[in-house]
Amino acid sequence: MDQILKKPIRAKKSRRNKSAPKAGIRQKKQRLILKAAEKVFSEFGFRGATTQMIADRAGIPKANLHYYFPTKLVLYRKIIEEIFSIWLEAAQSFDENSDPVEALSRYIDKKMEISRSHPFGSKIWANEVMHGAPIIQDYLETTLREWTDSRMVIIQRWIDDGLIDPIDPRHLLYMIWASTQHYADFVHQIKTLNGGKKLSDTQWDNAREDVKTIILNGIGATKRVAK
Amino acid sequence: MDQILKKPIRAKKSRRNKSAPKAGIRQKKQRLILKAAEKVFSEFGFRGATTQMIADRAGIPKANLHYYFPTKLVLYRKIIEEIFSIWLEAAQSFDENSDPVEALSRYIDKKMEISRSHPFGSKIWANEVMHGAPIIQDYLETTLREWTDSRMVIIQRWIDDGLIDPIDPRHLLYMIWASTQHYADFVHQIKTLNGGKKLSDTQWDNAREDVKTIILNGIGATKRVAK
DNA sequence: AAAAATCTTGACCAGTTGGTCAACACTGAT
DNA sequence: ATCAGTGTTGACCAACTGGTCAAGATTTTT
The missing domain is CATH 1.10.10.60 (Homeodomain-like)
Known part of the structure; x- marks a missing residue:
């Protein structure tokens, strides 16, 4: 790296x-x-x-x-690499918890936290992917793909074990990514719709809780909600 | 316009x-x-x-x-305006249905449809907002804000009437936007993770259903699921 | 037909950009 | 003090960019 x-x-x-x-x-x-x-x-x-x-x-x-x-490109790639490694680290929770509620809660928490603390990185990634990933295509095809596959296996196991509803693990992941990164990538829009003021601590808490609640309820994972 | x-x-x-x-x-x-x-x-x-x-x-x-x-700018703005009007039209369902399951289902359907048929527009919007909306800030502050406010009122009424769980309407909207537009903005990533092949008709159907299911279940709207 | 209006385009320009380079400055070891 | 290795920088350049323009082509009106 x-x-x-x-x-x-x-x-x-x-x-x-x-x-x-x-x-x-x-x-x-x-x-x-x-x-x-x-x-x-x-x-x-x-x-x-x-x-x-x-x-x-x-x-x-x-x-x-x-x-x-x-060159500008070397600088850019260096930055993308850093962002990517931060995101990968956030996914430790999948390995550390066998319980879906626990694992997903922590993952969403961390992703929301990153959106708040590293909004620039998230934007750069989004920008890059939106433009067809001209510079980091290899990452998508190797590291990200492997990571995604391994997480999908875990989610599928939860489904097989009856811990969550049968949905396509892929779409669950996409939804988590989309929902959490939205708070980084669209922070400007969110701020504008919030009367021009950036989200307060409380509002961030609410956002995080709502995202967790909707997703966990959404996949029927809440026999016991971790609160 | x-x-x-x-x-x-x-x-x-x-x-x-x-x-x-x-x-x-x-x-x-x-x-x-x-x-x-x-x-x-x-x-x-x-x-x-x-x-x-x-x-x-x-x-x-x-x-x-x-x-x-x-100028390049005139051309750009013209395009943004078109996209925006398409998005606004998709929200008719809020006015045409009093039932949250019906209204949200249709809205999500339409948004997913737009993500599929107008991925370029969605990307341009995302790009613009991510960069601080230098060109369309007025839209965010006027039209989008008004639209959002009016929809939030409707959602809040559903909550008051006990039709859906009490979540912040704002975050529900953000989640819908994020989840649906993700399929346009990140289409390249999705394609790569799908083995380099773009989503088939069936896969799009599944995506749409999963998004709807998770969100509707997520807010407790599914006493009767519209299927 | 021929004048008027509209459309087309090669050539051009001033401003900007990524990147280079040679001269210079600093630091620490001998 | 001297010197090699490292860090700093103003000046520079070739390539590219958005936008212009004047001459010409095409169509419509008279």
Whole structure:
């Protein structure tokens, strides 16, 4: 997940690689650039974003940005990879809980949490997929597909065991993704419809609870609702 | 909804406006351009799309495109307006049915249908909102807000009448939008996860039924399920 | 037929963009 | 102090973009 940066710029001839301070600067600046890029990409899309904008937001000259990330594409891909790994982590709950109510509750909780804390990432992903995933198609075909397949098996088992109603696991997953990510991708619309004010803590709580309630009730999983 | 084209290019001095043939060409070509633009915008976003691409796809020179649509922005807005009006029409079911199961079933059906038949439009809308609605903010604040408010009143009445469980009407609407539009906006991802093949008629039927089932069950609306 | 209106288009332009590069600055080791 | 490795940056460029324009083609009206 790190091999994209081809240039092994750092530490080549220096005999002792004890030059920690430089390495620190390097990492710190890359972080800075990535954070700026995430926001700019999410706001303007890949083509809409300019390296100049990103550099400006990071408070550095454009040339300096290109010193750390040779091309706009490398920078973009780096960001997508991070988002993706965050999403995968959120799905641990499937492995840690055998009970569907527990597992799905936690998964939805986490996904909603990510929508709130990482809205930019979610938008970039959505943007990328909406445009036909020109840059991350390989991810869809490998990692995401494998992940999805394995989760569908688990859901199917719940159905076979009579723990939830018989629905196509695929559509359940899509619905969870759609409903939770909607709060990140469409945050602007939600905000506008909320009188121009972003959702309060309470409103977020309500949203999370409503999403959970509807989905869990919707698949007949609520013999005992985890509240 | 038509006042955007400021240039009243047509019929100005010609005394008799019986010049039907020209007018026909005009309309036909505008349609052609709009259709091409819809696809290109949905694929590349506003900034990513170039007027050259649109002209190419429409099979005309770029200059000709600019003869009919003075700027890229005018063309874009025109498209957004069309999409929006299609979505509003889909919501008639709220007025025509007093029963929540009936009203919501039809609404979801229609929304899913639109996702299938107008995926480009949905993507453009999503793209626009995700980027902060720079061009259609007025729509969100006026038409969409009014529409949403009026529907929320209806849903709230269902709750008061004990026809559905007490959930925040807002989140029910968001969930319906998210779940149905997901099948348009993320069609590429769905296709990839479906082995690279787009959904068959049967799969679309299943998707539609599952979405309806989960949502209607989810809000406790299914004393009698409309099947 | 010929004038008037409308439509078509190749050539062009000014502004912007991603990316380069050579000169310069800093840091830490010897 | 010196020097190699690393980091910084203003200036630059070739490619591309939205949009213009004037000359010409086509159709309709007189």
